[in-house]
Amino acid sequence: MHKTKIYFVVFLALNLFRLEATAQEAPPLETLQLNLKETLEYALENNVDAKNARLEVMVSQTTIKEETAAGLPQVxxxxxxxxxxxxxxxxxxxxPPFGDPTNPSDxxxxxxxxxxxxxxxxxxxxxxxDGSFFVGLRAAKTYKALTELNKVKVENDVIENVKKAYFGVLVNAERIKLSQANLTRIDSLLEETKAMNEAGFSEKIEVSRIQVQRNNTFSQLKRSITAYDISKQLLKIQLGLPKNYDLVITETLAELNPEEDLSRLQTMEQSHRVEMDQLNTNMELTQLDLKYNTSQYIPTxxxxxxxxxxxxxxxxxxxxxxxxxxxxxxxxxxxxxPIFDGLAKSARIQRNRIQLQQLENQKYYLDGNIQLEIFQARQNLANDMEVLAVQKESMALAKEVYDISKIKYNEGVGSNLEVVDADAALIESEINYLGALYDGLISKVDLEKALGILKEGIND
Known part of the structure; x- marks a missing residue:
């Protein structure tokens, strides 16, 4: 029995030592502090899709070298x-005359x-x-131009996703602040009501009613913290941030002045869309493919x-x-x-001409779709700004109602139920305001994308 205790103590000590060593080996988290502009610049440099887009441009450069090599001597x-x-x-x-008479064989x-x-x-x-050589060389250079346009498109997508994730983190941070302020307010009211109940000036049901409100507010705080952690992890993934880094955002919604940005964006003109350049470049590549197939009829x-x-x-x-x-x-x-190939070249040429017609149709559709995107984004942003103004006014009114209800309750001319209802209305108005603000920020990003100005102000 004594030996068993000794073995157990030794085993426990070894495991504690192993846990302590593991904890010491774990590298400490490094903190990265970024504002919105720095966040976008970091994402363009470290996001996986952005990295692969840059590598694809490098691949296209090797394609040009490969096509050029076909015109050089092959030794x-x-x-x-x-x-x-x-x-x-x-x-x-x-x-005879070269036969061998001594050989009996014939x-x-x-x-x-x-x-x-x-x-x-x-x-x-x-x-x-070789007529196809110069066409192929030109096609390789055009393909490189297409990969550069694809890189711009990927960077736009990265900026869009990062901005939306960034705004999500900011809004959730504001929700935490409001929930903490609400919890502090309701805790103060709960303590006052408990004291009044102990002194015989209020009923137990009033304490229970505020306790229920306090529990709901606490649950809201926990949900806000969870949403904040999730949104921050999403932002870290979009940034390509290593696991041993923690992200700290150095801006608040007030510092970004989003309402002013939302109003300014409504009057901005459309810029150039990279999607149209991509389509035009694809049309050029198809035309070069048509020339290449036509050149196959020429002798080499x-x-x-x-x-x-x-x-x-x-x-x-x-x-x-x-x-x-x-x-x-x-x-x-x-x-x-070339004499006859079973009409293979003729079929390829016919296919190229049909593909050009398809691209023309896509170009017409894309142009109309861009205008529709801009119209929808402007309408959504205008609607969100109206809702935001209403929710902001509602939040101010709810705060005024709560203050009046609290004063009346403290002076003994108001009921506990009025205070609880006013507090619940205030919390709901704050949540609705932040929701409307987030919707406005998302509509802002959508309009920036539709106008083709997502990269505006980055790397200036």
Missing amino acids: NGSVGVNYNPLVQVVFLPNA VIPARFGVNYSANAGVNMTQMIF LDLNANFTRSGAGDSFNTLFKSSNWFSSSMIGVAMNI
Whole structure:
């Protein structure tokens, strides 16, 4: 029994030591403090999608080099050594004047070859004319331009998502502040009511009524804290922030002055949309593909040249004697003339022309859709601003009603129920105001996207 206790103590001590060592090994969280502009700049640099978009531009640069290489000389070398255990025999007729009278057979076996042979050579091919080469080179450069436009589109998407997540964090932070202020207010009222109940000036039901309100306010605070933590984690993911970093936002909604920004945005003019540039570039690529397929009907002309050294010997020792090695070379021009390919090129050309018609239809649709996006975003923002103004007024009225109810209750001319109802109305008006403010900020981002000004003010 005594030994069992000793083993248990040792086991417990070892586990505590292991837990302490693990806690010491865990790296401390580093704090990153950012405002909205710094947050967007950090996201454009570290977001995974933004990184991949930049890498795709680099990939397109290698495509240009690859296409350029097709027009440069193609040089290949070759070295080979062959061993023939059994050299092939060629049969010759055993007939005069070169026949062998002593050989009774009508054929003479002759071995044309040696046991060992080797060769080393260089082959060079240079394109002289190929109509598709210049089209392909231009297409590679156009593809690079498309990847750069795709990068801009991805950056716009990153900015949109980060802004919405950033505003979500700010609004949830304000909800926490309001919930804490509400909890402090209701706690003060609860203490006063308890004191009055103990002194016999109020009933127990009044204390219970405020306690219920206090519990609801506390639950609201917990929900706000949870929403804040979730929104901050979402923002960290959008930023590409490492796990060992904690994010601290250095701005508040009041400092951003969102209501002024919402009003200013309504009068802004449309800027250029990258989606239209992407569509135009895709049309250019399709036109180049059409030219490429058309150029396949044109003959191609190539220069070919090679130089070879060959050697042979009946044994491996004599294979590399200089006297057994001989040189040969060739220079020639080859023309490839397409005659008939089963109408494959014709089908590809027809497909390109249909694709161009599709892109024209998409361009018309995109232009109309952009105008619709702007109209909807302006209408939504205008509606949200009206709702925001109403909710702001309602919040001020609810605060006034609560103050009056509290004064009347303290002076003994008002009821506890009026105070509780006024407090609940105040809390609801605050929640509605923050909800309307968040909706307005989201509509603001949507309108910035529709106008094509999401990147405005970044990296200035």
